[in-house]
Amino acid sequence: MAKPISGQLLKVRRMEKMQIHDIPKEERPVFHMSSPTGWINDPNGFSVFQGQYHLFFQYHPFSKKWGPMHWGHCTSKDLIRWEYLPAAMAPDESYDEGGCYSGSAIEVDGEHVLIYTGVMDRYLDDGFHYYRQVQCMAKGDGVDYVKHKENPVITGETTPEGSSLEDFRDPKVWKEEDGYYLVVGSRAEDGSGQILLYRSEDLERWEYVTVLDQSGNRYGKMWECPDFFALGDKQILVVSPQDMRAEGLEFHNGNNSIFIYGQYDKESHEFKREKVTSADYGLDFYASQTLLAQDGRRILVGWMQSWDANITPADFQWSGMMTVPRELTLERGRIYQRPVRELEAYRKDMVQYENLTITGSTVLENIRGRVLELLVEITEFEFDHFRIEFGKNDDYETFLQYSRKKRCLTIDRTHSGIDRDVVCRRKMEIAPMAGDNGGEVLKLRVLLDKYSVEVFANDGEKVMSSLFYTPLEADGIVFDCDGTAGINVVKYDLQ
Numbered sequence: 001m002a003k004p005i006s007g008q009l010l011k012v013r014r015m016e017k018m019q020i021h022d023i024p025k026e027e028r029p030v031f032h033m034s035s036p037t038g039w040i041n042d043p044n045g046f047s048v049f050q051g052q053y054h055l056f057f058q059y060h061p062f063s064k065k066w067g068p069m070h071w072g073h074c075t076s077k078d079l080i081r082w083e084y085l086p087a088a089m090a091p092d093e094s095y096d097e098g099g100c101y102s103g104s105a106i107e108v109d110g111e112h113v114l115i116y117t118g119v120m121d122r123y124l125d126d127g128f129h130y131y132r133q134v135q136c137m138a139k140g141d142g143v144d145y146v147k148h149k150e151n152p153v154i155t156g157e158t159t160p161e162g163s164s165l166e167d168f169r170d171p172k173v174w175k176e177e178d179g180y181y182l183v184v185g186s187r188a189e190d191g192s193g194q195i196l197l198y199r200s201e202d203l204e205r206w207e208y209v210t211v212l213d214q215s216g217n218r219y220g221k222m223w224e225c226p227d228f229f230a231l232g233d234k235q236i237l238v239v240s241p242q243d244m245r246a247e248g249l250e251f252h253n254g255n256n257s258i259f260i261y262g263q264y265d266k267e268s269h270e271f272k273r274e275k276v277t278s279a280d281y282g283l284d285f286y287a288s289q290t291l292l293a294q295d296g297r298r299i300l301v302g303w304m305q306s307w308d309a310n311i312t313p314a315d316f317q318w319s320g321m322m323t324v325p326r327e328l329t330l331e332r333g334r335i336y337q338r339p340v341r342e343l344e345a346y347r348k349d350m351v352q353y354e355n356l357t358i359t360g361s362t363v364l365e366n367i368r369g370r371v372l373e374l375l376v377e378i379t380e381f382e383f384d385h386f387r388i389e390f391g392k393n394d395d396y397e398t399f400l401q402y403s404r405k406k407r408c409l410t411i412d413r414t415h416s417g418i419d420r421d422v423v424c425r426r427k428m429e430i431a432p433m434a435g436d437n438g439g440e441v442l443k444l445r446v447l448l449d450k451y452s453v454e455v456f457a458n459d460g461e462k463v464m465s466s467l468f469y470t471p472l473e474a475d476g477i478v479f480d481c482d483g484t485a486g487i488n489v490v491k492y493d494l495q
């Protein structure tokens with residue numbers, strides 16, 4: 001490569017080589033990408049390069065806490081098994097000395113191009129604190145990346161008047177017939193988020209095009225990690241706002257991710273917002289990013305952790321994992337999310353129960369474990385509350401509870417061993433759907449991977465992702481009902 005790898009990056013690469021092996025395999029999730037060592041947050045550069053999936057991530061390998069951001073790196077052939085590669089970027093240039101923040105990647109003429117946010121953070125001679133976020137580029141071969149000589153490629157001076165020069169980050173790049181485009185998060189004059197669109201012929205010189213959408217102080221403050229793509233007959237703008245307020249059960253306080261549905265005119269670049277929903281209704285989901293797979297699937301992955309409630313156990317040497325990648329489709333005017341179909345190849349030991357009647361607390365033979373997929377269909381609803389308890393033994397449990405009258409699903413991890421004052425419960429509305437035989441059915445597809453649970457309700461109509469660090473020997477699963485529930489259950493272990 002043209003430029004030698006910096007001392008800082010070499011240091012990280014050496015260190016991670018040693019430390020990755022120190023982390024016991026038993027402690028790691030089986031089918032989720034997790035931090036190699038130290039802290040990770042947002043997925044970055046989620047892309048296909050030379051036929052393989054690449055996933056980078058915000059990375060502070062030196063501790064389990066967020067710190068100067070590097071880009072960690074892994075690849076996969078099937079989005080399920082991830083292989084760690086050496087860290088890709090370190091904050092080692094004057095334009096990113098404060099961190100290599102989130103960004104995206106694209107394959108161009110055999111090169112892997114990364115577009116990311118550089119943070120300029122220094123004290124000038126007169127004591128002035130100079131802080132700017134700028135957009136930068138690096139190119140590589142899938143392992144080693146060289147930062148562009150003329151970085152930054154976009155500075156805050158190009159943004160609309162009144163926009164913040166400090167909050168300007170997380171570029172997501174893609175190619176259209178008439179050139180490259182990127183969306184980037186920014187803060188407007190009113191102090192809340194906006195998404196800016198830029199265009200380029202060569203990924204080096206960028207021109208500002210327009211503001212695609214703005215929070216107007218309704219959907220949180222700074223809008224982070226935007227993504228913008230067509231899905232069915234809609235155009236979707238995904239953003240992760242900071243400092244949101246709950247609106248009923250649709251959003252929750254703090255950092256959220258939202259789907260903004262709308263129509264987009266490619267000529268005028270006008271995006272007309274139609275509706276806004278949460279992207280995920282669980283306790284741990286943020287900063288998602290999508291890729292377009294070679295077979296046309298739009299696949300989303302999120303950071304499965306919360307900024308405000310980090311519950312990583314004190315004795316772990318790593319903190320942070322991603323959700324299972326999800327296929328997005330537009331059905332009945334909503335984004336449906338389903339685990340990528342590649343996961344099904346890892347199923348084994350099916351256990352099935354049909355037409356069960358559950359009254360009170362019920363344990364089903366051969367249904368237990370912490371790395372599995374559980375498909376539960378509720379077909380009879382003679383109850384007020386129906387529960388699936390998991391990660392359970394005498395001391396611990398986490399549960400899902402369906403409240404029939406309120407048509408509401410709750411996740412509750414109060415008794416999962418958390419000893420901090422953090423949010424442990426969240427709810428989402430979900431109504432039964434029409435079943436095959438004329439009746440109603442509520443479908444819950446539950447993925448457990450040691451310390452995480454992802455619930456896909458009604459074939460992916462709504463999703464909840466949450467962490468619970470119950471000791472692994474707590475592997476019981478119990479069905480409980482205060483009346484009578486008719487259910488079908490299928491369980492697969494996932495290997």
Ligand code: FRU
Pocket residue numbers: 041042058069101102117169170224225286287
């Ligand atoms: C979102 C975020 C991004 C930023 C990165 C820094 O979680 O705050 O906006 O680029 O994390 O690590």
